[in-house]
Amino acid sequence: MKPSAPKIGFDRFVPLEWATAALEVRAESNTLDGLNTLLDQAELGVAARKKTRTVLNRLWLEPRPELKAFADRGVAIHKADPNTPIAALTWGMAIATYPFFGRVSELVGRLSSLQGDCASAEIHRRMSESYGEREGTYRMTNMVLQSQASWGAIERVEKGKRLVRKQPIVVRDEQAVTWLIEAALMYTGKALPVSGLSSLAVLYPFMLDQPLSYLVSRGAGLSVRAEGAGNQFVHLSATT
Numbered sequence: 708m709k710p711s712a713p714k715i716g717f718d719r720f721v722p723l724e725w726a727t728a729a730l731e732v733r734a735e736s737n738t739l740d741g742l743n744t745l746l747d748q749a750e751l752g753v754a755a756r757k758k759t760r761t762v763l764n765r766l767w768l769e770p771r772p773e774l775k776a777f778a779d780r781g782v783a784i785h786k787a788d789p790n791t792p793i794a795a796l797t798w799g800m801a802i803a804t805y806p807f808f809g810r811v812s813e814l815v816g817r818l819s820s821l822q823g824d825c826a827s828a829e830i831h832r833r834m835s836e837s838y839g840e841r842e843g844t845y846r847m848t849n850m851v852l853q854s855q856a857s858w859g860a861i862e863r864v865e866k867g868k869r870l871v872r873k874q875p876i877v878v879r880d881e882q883a884v885t886w887l888i889e890a891a892l893m894y895t896g897k898a899l900p901v902s903g904l905s906s907l908a909v910l911y912p913f914m915l916d917q918p919l920s921y922l923v924s925r926g927a928g929l930s931v932r933a934e935g936a937g938n939q940f941v942h943l944s945a946t947t
Contacts, residue, residue: 717805718847719759721766723858726797730765734782738877740775767799774803774906775926777889791883792876793915794858798888802909809894810837811911813853815870817862824871827852827863860912875914884917885926889943892929898940 728745731737742763746756765771770778781796802809814833818825831848838844852870856863862871878884891907892899899907904919923929923941928942 712814716765717762717801717808717854718843718850719755719762720760720850720857721762721795722854723797725752725759725763726766726858727793729763730782730785730793730796732766733778734786735803765804766797770800771804774800777803777886777893780882780886780928784880784886786879790884791880792874792878792913794860795878795883796886798858798860798912799887800912803893806894807838807847808851810834811848812855812911813894813909815852815855816908819861819872819911820868820908822904824869827868827870830870855912858912872911876912877914877916879916881922882914882918883923884919885929887913887915887924888919888941889926889928892941892943898932898934898942899937901941904941 714947715912722774722833725742725745726825728737732742743823746759764871767782778800782798785793799813811830814831818829822848822924832854834848835844852861852863854869855861857871859876860872862873863869864871878887887910888904891909894909899906901920904923905915920939924931930942930943931939932942934940
């Protein structure tokens with residue numbers, strides 16, 4: 708069953724530096740004082756700071772109970788291999804935690820898959836179809852896009868009218884790769900064909916540089932089943 712989650716929630720711009728600091732606090736290689744110093748430097752208002760901390764809490768500091776073990780495994784991956792891109796780990800937490808973030812990611816991934824870019828207006832239009840045509844939907848979509856730009860996924864050009872994919876972020880660590888696939892499954896809420904894992908729209912910024920069919924067959928949080936002639940699908944395991 709797909710865990711309950713806030714419908715939108717991700718309503719603040721989160722620079723990669725802040726996400727990194729939050730992850731490091733959970734990994735005990737940084738302190739809350741260090742994170743708070745970054746937020747102080749941004750001179751956020753009281754309400755903006757509170758909302759920003761709420762997003763950072765849900766991503767790393769205080770994940771929802773059903774995602775705590777998943778977040779802890781993400782932190783363990785970071786500790787074991789600090790070269791694993793923090794953008795990938797934070798992206799995994801974001802799509803697992805916030806369906807809204809995942810939906811924006813999926814749309815950008817799909818619409819930019821052929822040409823490498825897409826119009827931001829098309830993202831806004833499709834998000835409005837799903838979440839309603841209101842100012843909040845537009846603003847929060849912009850917050851996600853701005854964050855994704857900070858995390859190295861896209862560049863916003865022509866005054867933000869177009870979104871251009873940046874060079875893929877390579878993820879080589881085996882555990883990080885299967886962890887990201889697990890995050891994608893949490894977002895979609897359904898099994899995914901093994902043959903399509905290397906081009907999942909919701910993970911568009913990342914190149915999963917591993918033999919995926921082999922990895923998912925032995926991933927701790929994953930299970931693979933044959934469905935029809937020659938078709939294999941990966942599911943979340945019952946213990947996830």
